[in-house]
Amino acid sequence: MNREISRREFVRGAATVAALSVIPLGVHAQPTSQLKVGLIGSGGRGTGAARDIIEADSGTIIWSVGDLFADRMRGALGNLADLGARVNVPASRQFVGFDAYKQVINSGVDIVILAAPPGFRPEHFKAAVEAGKHVFMEKPVAVCPTGVRMVLAASEMAAQKKLGVVAGTQRRHQRSYLETMKRVHDGAIGKIASAQCYWNQGGLWHHGRKPEWSDTEYQIRNWLYFAWLSGDHIVEQHIHNIDVINWAMNGHPVKCIGSGGRQARTDEKYGHIYDHFTIEYEYADGMRMLSTCRQIDNCASRVSEFLIGDKGVCDPGGSIRGENSWRFQGDNPNPYVQEHKDLVASIRSGSPLNEGRTVAESTLTAIMGRMAAYTGKEIAWEQALNSKLDLTKNGLAFGPMPVEAVAIPGVTQLT
Missing domain, CATH: 3.30.360.10 (Dihydrodipicolinate Reductase; domain 2)
Structure with missing residues (x-):
């Protein structure tokens, strides 16, 4: 699916949306240094976020890409080819597999975009923060309470490290809202x-x-x-x-x-x-x-x-x-670009935003x-x-995986 069009365009069509920066107006100055961006999860959503962060700030560059599937990564790079030198991802910085996120995080980037399926988000977010990276992460940020607790803990760590964390709840960056x-x-x-x-x-x-x-x-x-x-x-x-x-x-x-x-x-x-x-x-x-x-x-x-x-x-x-x-x-600037403007501006100002707790809640x-x-x-x-419900698939590998039964109220039990 190209850039998650059906949902994002649905929102845009339902109401002409825009964003007002939550950063003071004067902070949006010309960039003073290049910020290297790593993309983790290169489907429609990740590709769109990569394009948005390039539009948001002239000093950003896509530096590395990781995905579980090589065809998805090739498709994303093809879709971003019109951005020219702003996408500088040679084969040596294209990573495939379950550990691709680790390689992106360790590729010399300043910011990581987390756009893999949400079930992977807590693990990816924790790894990015531990490595000292600023983060833009798509919503939701977890699929179970165990994951939420991991995100809350990593958000506190990000605050201690003065790392920027912005989530894809773009209405919080939308001027009309x-x-x-x-x-x-x-x-x-x-x-x-x-x-x-x-x-x-x-x-x-x-x-x-x-x-x-x-x-x-x-x-x-x-x-x-x-x-x-x-x-x-x-x-x-x-x-x-x-x-x-x-x-x-x-x-x-x-x-x-x-x-x-x-x-x-x-x-x-x-x-x-x-x-x-x-x-x-x-x-x-x-x-x-x-x-x-x-x-x-x-x-x-x-x-x-x-x-x-x-x-x-x-x-x-x-x-x-x-x-x-x-x-x-x-005026209603594009909120999907504005959320990245706000993240980058906060990083450059030395007062990084941290939306980790609000999006986790x-x-x-x-x-x-x-x-x-x-x-x-x-x-x-x-x-x-405090639920012990944990939907994480430990030791994930390609192979058989039965589908969970459809939940039945009155029969399905709490964990």
């Missing part, structure tokens, strides 16, 4: 009484299966449909909207209950994930948020968030109605929703955070 959220936090809609968030759309890509692929290769190439790689779509995709509500609330929920299932996308090629979720989250002050996400063709689409306060209502993407009615108007918020739907149980935040 930033200006709206400032007004929300300043009291424009009063106390938030309830909220809703949605990511409802049709189905996504599937790569089919080639006879020469092992079970492992098939699952990784079709990672969306296996929770050990994607976390299910509530985690992999709906995290964007969930993150906005956490942002509005300046924190995470304390518990949730919900449901979900697999009604339309039942073919075995779709692994074992659900095609819809509905979750009710409750925050510390009693505010409740309704979260729905669906990936079913021929149904109504909605990708948005909504806040209801005692002084007004709000679309965090750019409007308020009520006592302090307001609508965003202004939003990831766990989505994971606890999945846990509630899979089991049919109410899940508390501390219960999810």
Whole structure:
């Protein structure tokens, strides 16, 4: 899939999006030194992020690339060929295999882009931080509580080392969201009484299966449909909207209950994930948020968030109605580039951003929703955070790999 077009363009089409730097305006100065960037995971998402960081700063250069699959890496380098000398990746800095991420990290880079399937993110992030690298990592940053705890620990280490960490939750770098959220936090809609968030759309890509692929290769190439790689779509995709509500609330929920299932996308090629979720989250002050996400063709689409306060209502993407009615108007630079601008500018300023904790908390918020739907149980935040659930595949190699059973509420047990 070319640069994850269906999802990113879906967002752009749903609302003309843009970003406002979270770095003071004066910090965006001409670069004083070259920053070498290593790309780990060269599928559509990674290729797009590589292009974005090149556009974001004239002093960045793609220095090395690593992927599990050589064909994906060749495709990415071909797609980036128009960037000319800004992509300087000779064969000696092209790495393939399960350990390719280590080779990229050790190739002399300053920044690493982590864009492999999310199940690998905690391990890759930990290794990058231990090696002293700045990080841009796509969301989500884990698929299970064990991974979230690893990311939280690595984020603290990054802060101690003064390393930049920015996540692919681009709404936090988007001007319309930033200006709206400032007004929300300043009291424009009063106390938030309830909220809703949605990511409802049709189905996504599937790569089919080639006879020469092992079970492992098939699952990784079709990672969306296996929770050990994607976390299910509530985690992999709906995290964007969930993150906005956490942002509005300046924190995470304390518990949730919900449901979900697999009604339309039942073919075995779709692994074992659900095609819809509905979750009710409750925050510390009693505010409740309704979260729905669906990936079913021929149904109504909605990708948005909504806040209801005692002084007004709000679309965090750019409007308020009520006592302090307001609508965003202004320039909207590309948020997918802006998040990289903010990262690089913060590095150059000597005050690197660190979004590790916020994106880890939003990831766990989505994971606890999945846990509630899979089991049919109410899940508390501390219960999810301390869960022993670990979806990591230790000793991963190409070969047989059975598909997990589809979760059945009331039967599937908590771990």
